[in-house]
Amino acid sequence: MKAVLVTGGLGYIGKATAKALEEQGYVSILTDKKVGISTENIFKLGSLIYTLKPIGIIHLSAKKSIGESKKRPLVYYWNNISSTISVFILCKLFNLPAVFASSAAVYEPTNPYAKSKLIEERIISRIKSSVILRYFNVGGKAEGVEDETGQNIFAILNKTYQEQRVFTINSPTTTRDYTHVLDIAKANVCALEYSLTSTQPLLTDVFSGKQHSVLEVIEAYRKNGLEIKCAVREAQDKTIYPFINNLHKLNWTPTYSFLDIVCSEKEVGVT
Numbered sequence: 001m002k003a004v005l006v007t008g009g010l011g012y013i014g015k016a017t018a019k020a021l022e023e024q025g026y027v028s029i030l031t032d033k034k035v036g037i038s039t040e041n042i043f044k045l046g047s048l049i050y051t052l053k054p055i056g057i058i059h060l061s062a063k064k065s066i067g068e069s070k071k072r073p074l075v076y077y078w079n080n081i082s083s084t085i086s087v088f089i090l091c092k093l094f095n096l097p098a099v100f101a102s103s104a105a106v107y108e109p110t111n112p113y114a115k116s117k118l119i120e121e122r123i124i125s126r127i128k129s130s131v132i133l134r135y136f137n138v139g140g141k142a143e144g145v146e147d148e149t150g151q152n153i154f155a156i157l158n159k160t161y162q163e164q165r166v167f168t169i170n171s172p173t174t175t176r177d178y179t180h181v182l183d184i185a186k187a188n189v190c191a192l193e194y195s196l197t198s199t200q201p202l203l204t205d206v207f208s209g210k211q212h213s214v215l216e217v218i219e220a221y222r223k224n225g226l227e228i229k230c231a232v233r234e235a236q237d238k239t240i241y242p243f244i245n246n247l248h249k250l251n252w253t254p255t256y257s258f259l260d261i262v263c264s265e266k267e268v269g270v271t
Contacts, residue, residue: 003027004192005054007039007087008061013101013138016145016185017058024189029054032061039083042090049094056192058099059087059124062116065151066105069113080116081123088123097129097195099188104136104177104205107240125201131191131250132203136242140180140261147181153217154265161228167218170235175211177242180256180264183208190250204246208254211239220262 004021008014009030018028029052031037037044039061062080063069069076084100091098102121105114124130139154141147147155153176160167187206194202218228247253256264 001025001027003029003052003054005029005031005049005052005057007031007057007059007083008101010034011060012145012147012149013135013181013184013188014060016142016181017060017188019142019145020182020185020189021192026189039086040079042086045086046090046093049090049096054096056097056099056195057087057091058101058188058192059084060101060188062101062120064103064113064149066111066113069111069116073112076112077116077119080113081119084120084123088127091127091130097131097192098124098127099131099133099191099195100124101188102132102134104134104207104240104242106134107243108238121203125203128199128201129195130201131195132201133187133191134203134205134244135184136177136179136205136207136240138181138184139178140182140256140264142182142264145181153178153214154261157217157221157228158265161221161226165229167214167228167230169214169218169230169232171237172213172215172232172234173237173239175213175239177207177209177211178217178258178261179206179208179254180261183254183256186255187247187250187252190252194250202246202249203244204250205242205244206247206252207242208258209242210258211241212258217262220259224262 010032021028109115
């Protein structure tokens, strides 16, 4: 069986990626701090690779909160960069291709999280058979797959509704591109398969191609039976658009729509 090592495998995107890999006939080897196998521990990770002999690595492990990174910058730099250095060394040692989960946050590197991602990209790009995926905004749920950390806009809105609070929109004109987590997982698998046959590094944004404001997200919730109270501020527009598009090289296109993301949330009555 073809085994693939997935770091951060018990996280939101990790679980979806494991599911997508198995659907394509791969065996997922999941590493995560939750099971005591951290990517920062290069010796334990190396022993796992030596024993189970995966054909590639999908590196998803990282601290991801922009807000927290501003409060704890050194923790973010150390955790994210040391983790990626470990993956880089092991890919070189065992001659493995790597898929790296980056972020569209790198287009505005004004916080430690975004800056750590830029440094990590430079490290991973030194692997010949590597693919760097800059995710935009990820959302949606599936069986066994949901954002338990509450970091995406949908999880935040769900919590706001449950607690009957008012959601503050900082800029009504700012839009975001939302991609379903299951589509992100498929992109990871496509990127892995590209890396297995190509010796040229690849960098691409991963996006649906349609931008939506937070007001549109709240309106979509309303149409699905959830009224969320909101207040609007007139802050600076911080829209980020996709810039690099090499998705055709991965033979990937999104399957799920923005409304599919909204309707996949349990709180809107769809299971």
